[in-house]
Amino acid sequence: MLKSVYVDTSALAKWYLNEARSQEFEDYITPSLPVAISRLTVLELRCLLARRRRAGEINARLETDVFAAFEEDVRSGALAVHPVEDAHIAAAVEVIARVKAQPLRSLDALHLAIALQIGAPTVATADRVMAAAATALGLKTVRFD
Numbered sequence: 575m576l577k578s579v580y581v582d583t584s585a586l587a588k589w590y591l592n593e594a595r596s597q598e599f600e601d602y603i604t605p606s607l608p609v610a611i612s613r614l615t616v617l618e619l620r621c622l623l624a625r626r627r628r629a630g631e632i633n634a635r636l637e638t639d640v641f642a643a644f645e646e647d648v649r650s651g652a653l654a655v656h657p658v659e660d661a662h663i664a665a666a667v668e669v670i671a672r673v674k675a676q677p678l679r680s681l682d683a684l685h686l687a688i689a690l691q692i693g694a695p696t697v698a699t700a701d702r703v704m705a706a707a708a709t710a711l712g713l714k715t716v717r718f719d
Contacts, residue, residue, distance in 0.1 A: 578654070579603070580610045580694035582685045583618035584701045585718050586653075590619075590640045591632070595700070595718045602698070602716060609698075612656045612688045614681060619644060662687045673707040686711060 581603065588599040603609060620641060627637045647653045665687035670678055678686075682704040689697050689708070696714040699705050708715045 578608065578610045578694055579606050579696045579698050579716070580612075580685070580689035580692070581615070581653075582682070582697065582699045582701065582704060583615050583622060584704075585698045586611065586615060586619060587622055588700065588718055590644060591626075599698075599700075599718045602718075607652045608654050609652070610654050610656060610689070610692060610694050612685065613658045614684055614688070616644075616648075616655060618681070656688055656692050658684070658688065662691060665691060669707070669711065673710045676703055676707040676710065678703060678707045682707070686713075689713065 585599060587593065588596040589603060623632070623637045623641055626632045627634055632640075644653075648655055662684060666680065666683040669683045669686050669690070670680075682701060685704065686697070686708055690711065690713070694713070696716060697704070697708040698716045698718065699708065700718040702717065702719050705715045705717045705719070
């Protein structure tokens with residue numbers, strides 16, 4: 575069983591951008607390194623940065639610098655990237671069925687399916703719906719919303 579935390583994109587962004595609860599996230603995550611993320615997280619973080627640049631929240635230089643820092647954290651092993659497999663898609667369908675009271679989005683269900691498959695005992699997120707679903711699935715949840 576993996577003895578790590580699975581970090582979703584909403585929480586991970588706090589490590590790279592100055593957001594509410596960023597310091598709290600950094601204080602939590604630093605002693606937990608390495609932490610698990612997925613290839614989905616890589617895509618979502620890239621998209622989040624581009625979206626914030628287009629919205630004028632960050633400039634192009636910061637977008638580039640943040641993604642470069644993220645890539646360095648992957649290369650250094652601080653972030654362990656797990657692949658997204660077809661079996662995870664099927665497992666995400668089951669996750670949605672298991673937490674039918676939660677309005678879980680498809681990609682959040684995929685994050686949770688990956689966390690379950692890799693045996694991560696804890697999920698860190700800044701998404702309250704995902705946190706509720708993770709808890710319902712029996713995962714320890716650490717919230718940064």
